[in-house]
Amino acid sequence: MLDFLLNDVNFAFSVALTIVLGLALLEGVALVIGSSVMTLLDDLTGFDIDADVDADVSTGGLTAVLGWLCLDRLPLLVWLILMLTSFGITGLLYNSFVLSAFNIEILYWLAKPVALFSALIITHTMGGAIAKIVPKNETSAVSVNEFSGKVATITLGKASKGNAAEASLVDEYNQKHYVMVEPDSDNEEFPQGTKVVLIEKTNSSWIAAPFNP
Template sequence: MLDILLSDANFWFSIALATVAILFIIEIVGLVFGISMVGLLDDMPSSNIDVESSSILSFGSWLNLDRVPLLIWLVVLLTIFGLLGFVTNFATQSIANITLPVWVTLPFSAIVGTLLTSKVSVIIAAVIPKFQTSAIQNDDFIGAVAHITIGIASKGNPAEAKFTDDYAQPHYVLVEPFEDNELFKQGERIILVKKTTHSWLATRYQ
């Protein structure tokens, strides 16, 4: 059994599932001491991304990265990636008596796994509604104090901002300055004042 798990064809899929198991154990131990890793990656400071931040955020939204905590998204991805790799190798070996090369199974499992993870995240978000950005109405965002998490916001070039509502639920939104010549840098605090089609207009928090 161990030989199969550590074979060249299954090695990276075994690593993925082993990582999930280790993260699960760490989370259980953390809960014993009142610490949870869920949300930890979401609160880590991001590097200052000044280029194509809106495109990156749009792609992340397409993958539903904003629907669930990042750690949960990664665990789902690693689980699907690992299981998909094992199933693919088992199926090809059983049906055609061949073992596909790693350069075929790895990209296949990664791409299909990412697509499936984006779909599964929608289901998880429905089960854990407190992580959905749609949990409250947009009008309730007005006046919220947020801070820039990724990018530099300028007029016509929104950046990501995060705020926490009255129920301690985190929300991520795209913001740009209300004033034409204003700039919001990473870590700066702002106030949401108006919703546009694709982002929020904000003013600097005094």
């Protein structure tokens, strides 16, 4: 068993599971001393996603991808453990099946893509269920309704009326947030890099106006 886990084709998967064990151990030690790695990671990364996944997925962009992966609904530590565990276990299971059924070397090269794809699907599926049990910490959270009047920068795509683009902003807690924005006027567009002022929140995006300092 140990030889199988330490085999070159399984190295990445064994490392992923080792990291999971290390994170779990660190969290256990942190809890003993009255702290939490979970909270620390969320505070250090300092970003949030304002995304209605079903509404925004058609617009594409980082917001929809991260939302689909439930990163906006889970503490980062929980998300990392779920992702790494899924990647490690599915990779080992795949290689174990290939070894016992075929033992064809070229099939081992597919292990990482198969494991990564499987991990993404598992994270999406299980992440939603886990989020209902372990909600994301909101230690220094800002309500999305408080974004009105804040300046954001278009980071991906070109925003036009009815076609939202992704933008980012930093709140007073130095947390980065990703939002979808669009202009209110039919003849107005916001290309990538444009600074805009958030005006009004709709179901799937923010109505914004050009920022004129």
